[in-house]
Amino acid sequence: MYRPDEAGKQKPSQPVRDQRVPVERGSLLDLLSPDLLETERPGEQPESARKQADDLPKASERRPDVAPPLVHAQRGRYVPGLSDLSKVGVDDIIGWLRDGLLWIIAAVILCVAAALLYAMTATPRYAVYTDIVVDPSNLNVVSDDVFTSNPQRDAQLLEVESKLRILTSRNVLSRVIAELRLTEDPEFVKPSAFGSLKSLFSTKAEQRTGDELAAMRALSERVEARREERSFVVVMKVWSEDAAKAVKLSDAIVAAFEQELFQSAAESAGRVAQNLNARLDELRHNVTEAERAVEDFRRKNGLQATNDGQLVSNQLSTELNTQVLDAQQRFIQAETRYRQMSDAIQQGRTASASEFESVNMTNLREQYNLLQQQIASMQRTYGERHPRLVNARSERTTLEGAMADEARRILDRAKADTDREQQAFAALRAKASDEKSNVFSDNEAQVQLRDLERDARAKAAIYETHLARAQQITERQQIDTTNVRVISRALPPNARSWPPRTVVLLAGGAALGLMLGISLALALGLWRYIRHPQPSAP
The missing domain is CATH 3.30.1890 (Bacterial polysaccharide co-polymerase-like)
Structure with missing residues (x-):
């Protein structure tokens, strides 16, 4: 209640209220105006305000260097109820929800309608x-x-x-x-x-x-x-x-x-096959040139090869050497036979020598042997001077002459065979000697020929490998792996x-x-609470 005798005391304290009391730093009261710290009642000044006014120093005792906290006053002007947020309780929240019940219902209806509309049109x-x-x-x-x-x-x-x-x-x-x-x-x-x-x-x-x-x-x-x-x-x-x-x-x-x-x-396999095919043309040309070089070298040097790859000159030389040996063997045999025949004629063994072999000599020897048997029988029967014995001995002399003539004929034939074998042997030996010199020259040329053949074989092997690989990859394009x-x-x-x-x-x-x-109801209730704080209880 207002007292008349306190009017004088309140007048000096009114300027003090206008000067704004500094508030302790770090408090929520920094955001509020000191005017809001008091809860005025009609016709009565609060007890806390009177005590504060009495405790304030007088105007003559204030320090001139202390500035009034204007920022606090401005903050308290726009959000006067911010300092009372700590006093918000469950009752206030329930009240805010009760006041915003229409907003809650409207939001639910709008969202349900929007969901239904989306479900029908989506x-x-x-x-x-x-x-x-x-x-x-x-x-x-x-x-x-x-x-x-x-x-x-x-x-x-x-x-x-x-x-x-x-x-x-x-x-x-x-x-x-x-x-x-x-x-x-x-x-x-x-x-x-x-x-x-x-x-x-x-x-x-x-x-x-x-x-x-x-x-x-x-x-x-x-x-x-x-x-x-x-x-x-x-x-x-x-x-x-x-x-x-x-x-x-x-x-x-x-x-x-x-x-x-x-x-x-x-496509990847096709690119590989395309590159291989492009390379194949060059490889094919290289192989052709290498093989042509081999054939040209053979033609130039007269090098002929057999089916087994051996040079014809080497094979011919080998065959000539074999023929020379055979001719030499035949010549030796013919010469030995001729000498044996000559010795048999000189020794008078034409009738018994085995070297003289012919059909006539065989018949003559048979007749001669039969006549000898008859002469021996006649000698035992008739004696040495019997006419028949004389005739038999005359026939034997004729047969011996015939055998001697046949033996000389065989000897002449053996002589001719010996001379022929000797000539053949000499010819073959000369030909073998000539062929041997050709073999040496061919062997020297064959060294270069082998080098050309190796190059041709290597290029042919590479070409065949690339060709087979290209064909394989071409077929691989048709297979899904x-x-x-x-x-x-x-x-x-x-x-x-x-x-x-x-x-x-x-x-x-x-x-x-x-x-x-x-959320909307709580936000509106909180805004009203901050803007218009409720008076505190006495």
């Missing part, structure tokens, strides 16, 4: 999944394939990641767009409002390019692929506005992926993947509206 999405095993090791069709496999784990994972990138690459998607004609599908190429106007200023090629880019952009947004951890399994996700179309897109992407891998391997298998094909989904069911959307909208409404 375009559905149907997602399908395909599991693919991408084995980094290709099929070992041939032992020495063009591509080599790396057994290191990190390198295999990098190869799988590379093939994973191919799965969603533009080449694969372009194949799918061309196969399914997605440029004519309104789901992928949205008709624009200015499409007819653009067609007037653009060519068909530009329109086709624009449609392909739009379809490519839309399809790339609908395809996702990821590799399962610690495995070579790749999971591909494809979504579309139609469930059957999503399955069709997934199968087309897998087929295009396999075709792209096969085409990539075939990529080890990619689909272990789980896409199946039509039972429900859409987006948006969720209407009940879930409504529940989510209600929960979101409730949170927004509560």
Whole structure:
């Protein structure tokens, strides 16, 4: 209650209130005005204000160098209730929520309505999944394939990641767009409002390019692929506005992926085969030149080779040496026979010598032996002077003369054979000597010939290796060795993947509206509390 006798005391203290008492540093009261520290009642000054006024020094005792805290006064002017935030309790929060109940209800209704509208107007999405095993090791069709496999784990994972990138690459998607004609599908190429106007200023090629880019952009947004951890399994996700179309897109992407891998391997092998074929022309020319040099050298030096690769001169020299030895042996035999015949004639052994062999000599010897037997029988029977014995001895003398003539004839023939063998032996020996000199010159030329043949064989071996490799790689282009298998094909989904069911959307909208409404109610209550603080209890 206001007292009249205290009017005089309050007047001197009024300027003191205007000077603003410095507040202790670090307190929340720094943000408030000292006027707000007092709770005035009608017709009465608070006890704390009177004590503060009494305790303040007089104007003559104030220090002139202390400046009033104007910043505190300005802060307290805009947010007078900020210092009372620590006094906010559960009752205040409940009161704020009760005051903002209409805001909460309105937020819930708006969010539920928005969720219902989105559920009715949103375009559905149907997602399908395909599991693919991408084995980094290709099929070992041939032992020495063009591509080599790396057994290191990190390198295999990098190869799988590379093939994973191919799965969603533009080449694969372009194949799918061309196969399914997605440029004519309104789901992928949205008709624009200015499409007819653009067609007037653009060519068909530009329109086709624009449609392909739009379809490519839309399809790339609908395809996702990821590799399962610690495995070579790749999971591909494809979504579309139609469930059957999503399955069709997934199968087309897998087929295009396999075709792209096969085409990539075939193109790589084709480049290798092309380089080998380009090299084959030069190798073929080198082999031809080397073989021609060998034949020219042989023709120039008269070097002829047999089927087994031996020079004809060497073979001829060998055969001549054999013939010389045979001729020498025959000459020796003929000469020995002639000497034996000569000795037999000189010794009178023509009738018994075995060297004289002929049909006439055999007949004569038979007649001579028979006549000898008759003469011996007659000598025992008739005596030495019997006429028949004389006739027999005369016949024997005739037979001996005939055998001597036959022996001389055989001797002359042996002499002729000996002379012939001697001439043959001399001729062969001379020819062998001549051929031996040719062999030496041919052997010297053959040293250079072997060098040319080695060069020709080496070039021919390289050419044959490249030719076989080029043909093998050319055939390799027709074989698909990529080890990619689909272990789980896409199946039509039972429900859409987006948006969720209407009940879930409504529940989510209600929960979101409730949170927004509560947040709005609390924010409004807190703002009112800060701007208009409630008076404290007496």
